[in-house]
Amino acid sequence: MDKRRRLLANGPPPYGGRFERTHTAGEILDRFPELEGSSVRIAGRLRSIRRQGKVTFADLQDGGRRIQLFCRVNTMGEAAYGLLDDLDIGDIVGVAGQVMRTRTGQESVEVTGIELLTKSLRPLPEKWHGLKDVELRYRQRYVDLIVNPGVRDVFVARSKAVAAIRRFLTERGFLEVETPMLNPIPGGANARPFITHHNALDMDLYMRIAPELYLKRLLVGGFDKVFEIGKNFRNEGISTKHNPEYTAVEVYEAYADARDMMRLTEELFAYVAAEVTGGTVITFQGTRIDLTPPWPRLSMTEAVARYTGVDFDAIATDEQARAAARSKGVEVDKQATRGKVLAEMFEELVEPHLIQPVFIVDYPVEVSPLAKRKDDDPGLTDRFEPYINGWEVANGFSELNDPVDQRERFLRQLEQRAAGDEEAHMMDEDFLRALEVGMPPAGGLGIGVDRLVMLLTDSPSIRDVILFPHMRPRDLV
């Protein structure tokens, strides 16, 4: 702060304006042989300063790259060289100089002029251990991004992944749309919503938990291939795999079904992986995962049989199903139906084994209120979820377009709601009206973008791929 006062007293304000750059640090480093000897103007943040009397070295960080500055009183003159005394690590400067190598061969810029563009009033964290405190890394992501190498790369990769998803779908003729995040009725998922209030209308609104029901209305309206990338909000616990607001992409295609959506899913994952990592085989926390299509398809019943030895084809009643669950140590509700028990046993006993990509198909109708029933088995739906690394990374199905069946499903959900299930769906009469107008048969798909990015960037926590993860507010010191 004293320095700030001195700078304000003695010269131009330490918060400059436009600075004409000719190159970035990365460009100079990448094209060094070609640029050696030429004049450049660069800008960035000082990360270290090594003063040696009449010669000073400094490292300038720009766009995640670092280049050395070499300052000599002979080249700069006494007056300009003297300005270096007021510079601190963390300051943002603009530099003019010549690209050169030092005696030791270090790529550098020999400074002829330097200009303080922004004074840093707070010291940066320790220079070779960086910022380790996870809480501070998330709360002060701006500092984390400056001092911890690799953090920046994760978010560059995230941007590439989202761009790749958008390109993949757009090139296949899907139309990107935006639907409301403030919903009078939250739908499209089993989840507890955030509630907010609209003052002018004096009504409560819900933050959306999924865009599904709006996107299906667009199918009714004649948009055959649509997608939306955006945030969903779920009022639930926080964990290494859950953030209250997270990013999903949802895709709908008229006249397609679950099989088409599975092909789309595996191709999309492979495409995005290749765009971000350069290949379709990735390593997550030491485990090799091969995303190359096609991925195997496995029915939930087969999966449970394979990993638990319990054959649901031989189980006819809810009571038998509950007994089977108990025999494997899985607690289920006393009212749980056969389908619910199957899904519970799957989640508890099978999911952790599904490391390599696999599509689990044929979900019980009880846990899939928006999916079309299978023709040959009305107790099951034509639904799939791909699993990778034990995580559910997407969800899709042949969409239920029978308004009468859909109304029945909503009524079942309302019963569950009345029984205390706060995550059960609400009735959405306007959505039913849309189905009554007529929705073409369609396949739908939702992908958790954060989890996809975690896989592609080898990040063990969802908070590593979200710039500003949710934290309890805390008083600043």
Add this chain to the structure above:
RNA sequence: GUGCCCGUGGCGCAACGGUAGCGCAAGGGACUUUUAAUCCCUGGGUUGUGGGUUCGAAUCCCACCGGGCACACCA
């Protein structure tokens, strides 16, 4: 929500019942090819908050606040 662990100068760490210390960063000085530059000197902490035990607490106990991990919840 439950369990376990963590909280010491701006940052990274030590001291684990007996005077709170080290490194980086900061301030002053020397130094014309350093890159964890080096050398000399200086300042900075009522140890997350509040209570308790004790002659004495950063250290032991309780509560609260914040965080991490696991579980629960959850597509």
